Every structure is written in structure tokens, then in C-alpha cells.
Amino acid sequence: MNNESWKKRTMDIKDEIRKSHEELLRLRRDFHAHPELGFREFRTSRIVEEHLGDLGLEVRRCAGTGVVGVLRGSGPGKTILLRCDMDALPxxxxxxxxxxxxxxxxMHACGHDGHTAMLMVAARILAGHREEFPGAIVFLFQPNEEEAGAERMIEDGALENPRPDAVCGAHLWSLLPTGVIGVSSGPLMASSYYFKLTICGKGGHGGAPHAAVNPIDAASHVLEAIKTLHTLEFDSLRPTVISVCTLHAGVKAIVVPETLEMEGSIRCLHDGDEEVRRRFSELVEGVCRLYRCTCDVAFRCGNTLLNNNEEMSELAMNVAEKVVGSGNVRTRDLSVMLGDDFAEFSSRIPGVFYFIGTGNESKGTNIAHHHPRFDIDEDSLPLGVEMHVRLALEYLNEAICNS
Structure with a gap:
């Protein structure tokens, strides 16, 4: 099939999305009113599963509340995966x-209600044109993104039958104005590893501190030592952020506690995160020894570095220009120290993750994600649907033209 033949068969995407506007709003608002935490998305996944089944897709559950739908085209070809997340926040x-x-x-304080609605409507539009493209489109509705559910889906076979050749993901983004789409190649969102330090001393009476070993004293010096990592040891051109967010010790004002627990995260916008964790452990353990304490350091992976593939990023940029115009496509100053476990998909398969601006001061939708007053500008939803549809079609079209 040549380019001219393809163009003659391409639908008026914008018109179809306009006709779907009421459905798009209804779905988003319904999900917003009925939020569900990670791996508890029972109602949401049931609605998604029934929707995809009614469209004639091959549908299966994955990792409990995850849903995968496969739309087969008119013949053999490449496979592209479109991913969204469904979970809410406490x-x-x-x-x-x-x-x-x-x-x-x-509540849905991060936009996942909009993500789910956008991909459902995109699936319906693409299903109506399955005879007009080859290959397959996989629609992946992921649970528990806020607590790294992607790995569970992958372990449960989400990337098999069929195996995607490319993966795409998107996030409604209050840091960008409505009508702007942000996409760039290379590191976009940081890796995140959550640490838990258990510092052990020797309990005793608050009136006789010399006979005890207070882990609180050790912890105060650990906090100062962590700060020196940023100022003395890490390259400022390779962003690294270490945040201590909880500290718990003691039960009474006159009792020196035996143990102290400290938790936080290490985030890196580069691929040297393993060395950062090694040096972090070495430093905090050494400080604790100086203060006659022991320290157990445990890490849990939130997500790895989200690093956009160059070719897929170029495709997304070209598609974004058709959706919002070249003047509304931002390709610089997008990287953040926040994370998204879409990285688990794109680290295995060439992929691109992009931001859909939803910030509108007059509507109050420029509030930070994870805030109790977070909301999205619903005018951004049709743009997300169009990005999904065009990315899938243009990727499959390019695969034909280059074959």
C-alpha cells in the first residue's frame, strides 16, 4: 500500500472525536466520581473490559485488575501498544x-480518570476502522501506577501475544497549558528508589543518656551527611534528588528508643542510579558506626529511568504538530524528577511518553498533581484521544511504507 492509497482511506479523525465528546466527558466524570486505589480498580476494570469486549477486541485480564485488549487490523504487520493508568490516590x-x-x-488527583476515558474512546474509534490498517493495536489499561504496577503486568504476560514493536504513553499535565503537547527524546522522568533506614542503638533512661546509645543522635548526623552528597559528590549536570520524608522513633519523653526508622526516595535523571544508591548506603552506614549504632538499608524500586526513544519521539512530535500545530508543541525543558513506571515498558520496547497540557488558570486546573484540589481541563481530553489514534495509525502506516 502506498502513501496515496493510505491517505484516501484515512478517516476524518477530528470529526469523529467531536462526535464522541459527550461519551468522553461521561466516562471521565464517572471514573472521577468512583476512584479506586491501586490493584483495587474493580469497578473501573470491569467497565473497561466490557467496553473493549463490545468493540470486538480480544480481551484478557492481567495482574488482577489490569486489562489488555488487542485490535487486529486487516492483515499482518507491526504491533503498537497504547498504555494508560487507572488508579487513584489516598x-x-x-x-x-x-x-x-x-x-x-x-480521589483522582493525577488525571488517571482522564487517561482511562481517552484510551477507551480511542479504542472505539480505531475499532471502527480495523479494515484500514494492518498489524495490531494493543490497548493496555494498567493498575497501580502510583505504586509501580507495570512490572506486575509484564510478569503476567502483558507484553506477549502479540509482542509489541513500539509502546506509547501519555500524561495529562497541569504544568503545561491546555492546547500544548510536550514531547522530547532522551531522559524525561527520573528513576525512583524508595529507601528505608532502620537505625539501631541501645535503649535507656532519658536522665542517663551516657548509659544508652540514642539512634536519634545518629539520625541527625545522617541527615546532614545526605545533604553533602548533593553539594560535594554529585555532578550538578546529572540531576539527583534525595528526599527524607518520614522519621519515627520513641514513645515517651523520658525513654531513649532502641530503634529509629527513616524513609524517603532517591531520584536520578541519569543512568547512574546504582552508584548513587551504593554511595548513599556506604555513607549512612559509616555515620551510624561513628555514633555506635548499626543501620539496615533497604531499597524498593518505584520505577526506572524513563528514557524516550529518539525515533518514536520524532514520530510523536510529527503527530503532535498535526493535533495542535507546530507552535504548540514543546520539545525542551520538559524533564522532571517525578517518575512514571511506563519506563518498565519503554526500557524493554522502543517507546515514547509525552505530556498533554491541561493547565488553565481561569478554570483552576493549573494546580500541582497529587493536590486535594487537582483537576483537569476537559478541553484537553479530545487532544489526548487524537494523539492516541494518530500515533497508532501513523506508526502502522510508516511500517507499511518502509517495508
């Missing part, structure tokens, strides 16, 4: 929206 909503969360202490 936050009490304070938006006052008419469709605000009905679940106490749980």
Missing part, C-alpha cells in the same frame, strides 16, 4: 466538583 478531594469523589479519602 487523598480527600477538595475540588467541590459536581462529580467529585464519592469515596471518602480517595
Amino acid at each position: 487523598i480527600e478531594e477538595a475540588t467541590g466538583l459536581p462529580f467529585r469523589s464519592l469515596e471518602p479519602g480517595v
